[in-house]
Amino acid sequence: MQLLTLLALASAVQAHYRFSKLVINGVQEASEWTSIRMTKNYQSNGGVTSVSSADMRCYQASPGKATATVAAGSVLGFAANAAVTHFGPVQFYMARVPDGADINTWEPAGDVWFKVGSISAVPPLGSTEATWPAYNKKIVEVTIPAAVPSGKYLVRVESIALHQAQAAGGAQMYLSCAQVEVTGGGNGTPGPLVAFPGAYSPNDPGLIWSYYPVPTTYTAPGPAVWQG
Ligand SMILES: [Cu+2]
DSSP states (O other): OHHHHHHHHHHHHHHOOOEEEEEETTEEOSSTTSSBOOBTTTTTOOOBOOTTSTHHHHOBSSOOOOOEEEETTSEEEEEESSOOOSOSOEEEEEEEOOTTSOTTTOOOOSSOEEEEEEEOOOSSOOSSTTTOTTTTOSEEEEEOOTTSOSEEEEEEEEEEEOTTOSSTTOOEEEEEEEEEEEESOOOOOOOOOBOTTTSOOTTOGGGOOOSSSOOSOOOOSSSOOOOO
């Protein structure tokens, strides 16, 4: 019994993760929470389970400290402190920081987020790496759209863990927000713009998972990826 408890605890600890370092032009930041706002799970590594919570924005514990410079069209990575050991999609959103606002303290409320990436299921569906390309990765990557206008943005990474999502409210969102200044941007008009909370409903099919029968199709929650 004790051994089983220990094993359960060990796997629970191993199971969680936090996205705490940016990878810019292939170089990982030396310290956690440099260009990423520190999240409330910086010790627990737990996920957000209420999609109606303001924690869905950035899950943040404290204001930002630094801003990374990234070129439009380049690849930005988010490094987790441990591998992404829960299956499910990994998605990326951006929100433009209004002119004159302080990027360290700006609260991304209202319809400000557009989706820029979704690493989702590859059929046939299952709960393994073969279905979920981000599974077991320590770094997940998104391309900053070439057409996004230059300026300051929050970039939000979100790993949706489906292993306990057999009923509404069971999905766990592991997320954080990076602060970036996009240079060399384009003239696009990003959209559609959505709000967190608001973009997801607990009953979204993409937030529910059935081990048996395994679904034949899967659609990640939220709007379509902006096509620049
Ligand atoms: Cu976990």
